[in-house]
Amino acid sequence: MEKYEDTLLEIVNKSEPLRRVFKVLQHSELPFDYYIGAGCITNTVWNYQSGFPLKYGISDVDVVYYDGEDLSPESEQKYRDELVCKLGDFPFKLDVKNEAGVHLWYEKKFGFSIKPYKSLKTAIDSWPTTATALGIRKEQTGSYKIYAPYKLDEGEDSCSGCSITQENEKITATITWNDKTETVNLKNNEKILH
Structure with missing residues (x-):
C-alpha cells in the first residue's frame, strides 16, 4: 500500500490550501x-x-480530533478560531469537530442518535462513504500519518463502487464492498444489504 500512500501524499501536497493547513497544524502543538x-x-x-482545478467543488476542510475531557462547542470554536487566525486569508470554510462529542448533536442534525465514539479512528470508520473515510496528519517531524480503514488500493478488500443519489427528499448512498452492496437511506439511516 506504500505506493498508494505516496501517490496520495504527492497529490494532496499539490494543493496549496491543504499544504498550508498541514503546516499550521504541524506546528500548533x-x-x-x-x-x-x-x-x-x-x-x-x-x-x-x-x-x-484542485479546489473544484471543495467547500470546506474537515479537521477532526478527539478530546474526551472537553466536549464543549466552545472548545471546538476556540481551535477553529486559532486555526483561522494562523491561516489568514483561506479559500475554504474550516469545519473543526471533536469526534468525542458528535453523539451530543447528531440526532438533532440527522434525525437519529448514535453512540459515543471511543476514539478518533472509530469516528472515521463510521463516516458515510468508504472513499471519504480517510484522514491525514503531518507530524511535527514532517512525516505524514494516514488513516485509511478501507484501504487505498484496489485489492480484494476494497470498495469497488460508491454512489450517492437524491430523489425528491430521499438521499441514498450505495457502496459495493467485497462483492456485497450496502444501501443506506441517509435521511433515516435505513440499511439494506444485497
Whole structure:
C-alpha cells in the first residue's frame, strides 16, 4: 500500500490550501491527535485525476480530533478560531469537530442518535462513504500519518463502487464492498444489504 500512500501524499501536497493547513497544524502543538479528512482529501484526488482545478467543488476542510475531557462547542470554536487566525486569508470554510462529542448533536442534525465514539479512528470508520473515510496528519517531524480503514488500493478488500443519489427528499448512498452492496437511506439511516 506504500505506493498508494505516496501517490496520495504527492497529490494532496499539490494543493496549496491543504499544504498550508498541514503546516499550521504541524506546528500548533495540539494536546491531541487530529486528522484532516473526508471530502477535501478525496475531492482533491478526484480533481487531480479528472483534470479539474484542485479546489473544484471543495467547500470546506474537515479537521477532526478527539478530546474526551472537553466536549464543549466552545472548545471546538476556540481551535477553529486559532486555526483561522494562523491561516489568514483561506479559500475554504474550516469545519473543526471533536469526534468525542458528535453523539451530543447528531440526532438533532440527522434525525437519529448514535453512540459515543471511543476514539478518533472509530469516528472515521463510521463516516458515510468508504472513499471519504480517510484522514491525514503531518507530524511535527514532517512525516505524514494516514488513516485509511478501507484501504487505498484496489485489492480484494476494497470498495469497488460508491454512489450517492437524491430523489425528491430521499438521499441514498450505495457502496459495493467485497462483492456485497450496502444501501443506506441517509435521511433515516435505513440499511439494506444485497
